Amino acid sequence: MITKMLNNGVEMPQLGFGVYQIPENETANAVYQAIKIGYRLIDTAIAYGNEEQTGLGIKRAIDEGVTNREELFVTTKLFIQHMGEENSQKAINDSLEKLGLEYLDLFLIHQPYGDIYGAWKALTSAQKSGKIRAVGVSNFDAAKLIEFVNMNGIAKPQVNQIEVNPWHQREIDLSYHVKNDVQLEAWAPFAEGRHDLFTNSVLMEIGDKYNKSVGQVVLRWLMQRGIVALAKSVRPERMAENIAIFDFELTPEDVDEIAKLNRDESAFFDHHNPAMVESFMERL
Ligand SMILES: NC(=O)c1ccc[n+]([C@@H]2O[C@H](COP(=O)([O-])OP(=O)(O)OC[C@H]3O[C@@H](n4cnc5c(N)ncnc54)[C@H](OP(=O)(O)O)[C@@H]3O)[C@@H](O)[C@H]2O)c1
Structure with missing residues (x-):
């Protein structure tokens, strides 16, 4: 698995497996599979409600000698109700316990709301004590990321995890991540199939040239942009398909065709929509 070097020297696999919306009783097996x-980056979150099952899948893989802890890169995230230093400290310890791990490779602030600065103190102090190797944020647009990176006395995040897919390509956001040396990680690379992504004619035609599927074209496109990508599937044949993307290369012409698909808006929701922010705030 190819890796990206984070700004604190930690190496992160460039392709990962996400467990959002995998039913709790299927998660352990999906993670194990x-x-x-071949996946080594596993992405969960407190809000997904399946940390314990994720931990069981990891444990089984280690116990059976499929991998070892050092090869894995495990991520989880603090949700809104865990913002603030004390809440975050407790949530970090709870996650470690639920996952059955002695350390996390990456711990993110899931949403840019609430006392993120208190949460950041808890994360960075857990990082200093060795409980977390890399710390980061999620759903920070470029403007919010720039503010955060430049706050006095705040250690820079290693990663920002945001929605990136052919409908929402985030070229400007990407340029500011590169400029500030913060690794961009894409969630919902397939936009969960919205706007008929898997039958899009442009993506299918590109795939046909290389005997690759739409999913493979999209993940390859993200790799070539230097983005870490998370793909989710509960089906082993699709897990295998999604990881078989390192034996072909998109041309600049393919990339130009994909660029034309950009709608420049989320396939899900806008983090600046007041009704959305209101519903997030109810969790505080
Ligand atoms: N930070 C955040 O706020 C945030 C938000 C959302 C997601 N995430 C993370 O990002 C990960 C990925 O995002 P996501 O799960 O929302 O969406 P996604 O990866 O864009 O799409 C997953 C969907 O695509 C299907 N699929 C996967 N591979 C396929 C293939 N090769 N061909 C056809 N269909 C395929 C899956 O179905 P099957 O399972 O039936 O195969 C599933 O319905 C999550 O699991 C989570 O870890 C983070």
Whole structure:
């Protein structure tokens, strides 16, 4: 698995497996299968409600000698109700316990709301004590990221995880991540199939040239942009398909065609929509 070097020297696999919306009773097996197929980056979150099952899948893979802890890169995230230093400290310890791990490779602030600065103190102090190797944020647009990176006395995040897919390509956001040396990580690379992504004619035609699927074209496109990508599937054949993207290369013409698909808006929701922010605030 190819890796990206984070701004604190930690190496992160460039392609990962996400467990959002995997039913709790299927998560352990999905994680185990994904590791067996070759994924080493596993992405969960407190809000997904499946940390314990994720931990069980990891444990089984390690116990059976499929991998070892050092090869894995495990991420989880603090949700809105865990903002503030004390809440975050407790949530970090709870996540470690639920996952059955002695350390996390990456811990993110899931949403840019609430006392993120208190949460950041807890994350960075857990990083200093060795409980977390890399710390980061999620759903910070470029403007919010620039503010955060430049706050006096705040250690720079290593990663920002945001929605990136052919409908929402985020070229400007990407340029500011590169400029500030913060690794961009894409969630919902397939936009969960919205706007008929998997049957899009442009993506299918590109795939046909290389005997690759739409999913593979999209993940390859993200790799070539230097983005870390998370793909989710509960089906082992799709897990295998999604990881088989390192034996072909998109041309600049392919990339130009994909660029034309950009709608410049989320396929899900706008983090600046007041009704959305209101509903997030109810969790505080
Ligand atoms: N930070 C955040 O706020 C945030 C938000 C959303 C997601 N995430 C992370 O990002 C990960 C990925 O995002 P996501 O799960 O929302 O969406 P996604 O990866 O864009 O799409 C997943 C969907 O695509 C299907 N699929 C996967 N591979 C396929 C293939 N090769 N061909 C056809 N269909 C395929 C899956 O179905 P099957 O499972 O049936 O195969 C599933 O319905 C999450 O699991 C999570 O870890 C983070």
